[in-house]
Structure formats: structure tokens, C-alpha cells
Amino acid sequence: MKIKEPESKYRVRFADCDPIGHLSNLRYFDYMLNAREDHCLENYQLDNFEQSKKTGCLWVVLQNQIAYIKEVRYNKDIIITSKIIKYTDRTNTIEVLMLNKDKTLTHAALWVTFIYFNLTTRKSEIQPQNFMDLFQEICVNIPENLFEERVESLRRQNKKII
Template sequence: MDSKKEMEKELESELVIRFQDCDPFGHLNNAKYLDYFFNARADQTLLYYGWSPLKLSQEFNAHWVVTNHQISYLRPAMFGETVLVKTALIFFDHNSITTECQMLDKEKTQLKAMIWTTLRNVSMQTGKSVDHSEKLNELLSNMIIPDTHYTPLGYYDRLQKLKDYYKSLSAKG
């Protein structure tokens, strides 16, 4: 992959909420949001960038494990509903990355859920944290979205900004 070319930073795709993932009221089960977010990100990176998480791990010797989730459920996703999932890299440092995933209604006017997931790069041999390679840092620099102003404690500030933004869109339509 040519990491110098301009990369799409905010990826999105539509998903349909499946029956087996819902509770008796037709709401997407809370635990299933993680599956929808992770699968959307994996599908999107394949579609937009041409690589899967496994290919990325092999090419860059990056083996990430989840260290933290911050998730908010704002509006239910319902059985049979088509939702839009947006994902983006919002932070990285020498050995970790944080992605943001948003689940929206199909019209992109209502935020249903948001998650920040932080992953740490670990050695396959020792299981201990290791630094990203220079090549991987260059790739991550091209993927990160600008102006998120990530701080580990900034989740709720970001959530409020998104809620306000989608509320203003909803009021216009």
C-alpha cells in the first residue's frame, strides 16, 4: 500500500439489524453493538484500503488487543432497520490506537450509539506492549481524522458535540 497517497479518513457503510441480534422488543442487544462496530470497521478497511485486520497485522507486525471501550447507547437500533456505521482513527501514539465508531439512522440525522475503542500493540512472542514501526506510524498519520481533539477523558465532550450536531440536522429536516 502506498501510504503517501491521500486516504479516506472517515469510513462508512450501511448495515441491516438482524433478528438474531435483537432482544424480544426488537432492540439490538447491547453486546451486539460491539460486533456491528468491529465488523463494519473490518469490512470498511477492506473496501476502502484493500486490507483486512489480519493483512494489516502481517504487513506491519502490529498485533493489537483491546484495552478499553467507552460506549454510549442513545437510541435503539431496531430489528430490520438499516443503519449507517461511520468509523475513524481518532488517536494514536507510540504503541496504541483509538478508533471512534458511530451508529446513525439511515438519513444520518440521529446518533444511535458511539464507541471509542483503544487497542495496544503487543508482541506475539512475549505478549508485552511494543512500539509501532516507523512504517506503521506513517500509515496511521495518513489515516487519522483531524480536529477530533482526542483526550482520554474527552469522550463525553465529543459525544455531546455529536449529539448537538445530529440534533441540529434533525431539526432542519
């Protein structure tokens, strides 16, 4: 059984913070996307660059949606989780959450939708069956269908903690 929602631990570094000691908005993307790349490689042996060399196809980003829910401060330990929450024959959407070290508070939520893209034809393609089988195995159903609904739900959960 494959891990559906892998996670990584990070420490927020001084160089990644703004002048008031909060993690810089752009650095959220770096932390979250790097974590997802690590999760895919370590848990599913998926390397987008290697995939493109073998097949001429890779996943490219169609859309990002991010919500900064609770600030992250310098030198704090955080947990970043990622999971596939939706997929079609050509696209998949992942959710990446940045959480406190106890995973009780959500700092940020990111949804990224990717399309499977042929570098030669410059067009989308249907994802190979082996990937569709993997996505079916690891997809995590969440109760919310829209990003805004998901963020509101995470904010409500945070209020119960704070």
C-alpha cells in the same frame, strides 16, 4: 488519498434484537467491530490476523467505551463509520459511529483503544513506521478530547434533529 472515514450499510436483523425490537446491546459491538474490520481490510489492506502471522505482532484492545445514544429498531437501515482519532507510538484509538441511513442521527458511539502487542515477548511494541505514516494520513481530528464530551456533543446534535 486514502479514505479517512469509511462507512458500511447494514440492516438490523430480527435475531439481533431484544424482546421489544431494539438492537441488543451486545450486538452493537458486533456490528461496529465487524464494520471496522471490513473498513481496515477494504480501505487500508490491514488484516490483524495476517499481520500477526507475518510479524508476530498485532493490535489488541486495551479499552472500550460505548454510549447507546438513540435506540435502533428491527429492520432499520443503519450506516456505520469508523476512523482513527488518536495515536501514539504504541497505541491508536478509533471511533465507530452507528448512524441512521441519512447520517443525520447518531445511534451509538464507540471508542476503542488498541495497543501494538508482540505475541512472543507478551509486551507492547512501537508500531512500525509504515503504520505510523498511515495513521498520520488518515487520522481525523475531532473537537472533543474525552469520550464523555464527545457523547454529549452527539446527543446535542441529535436533539436538533428530533
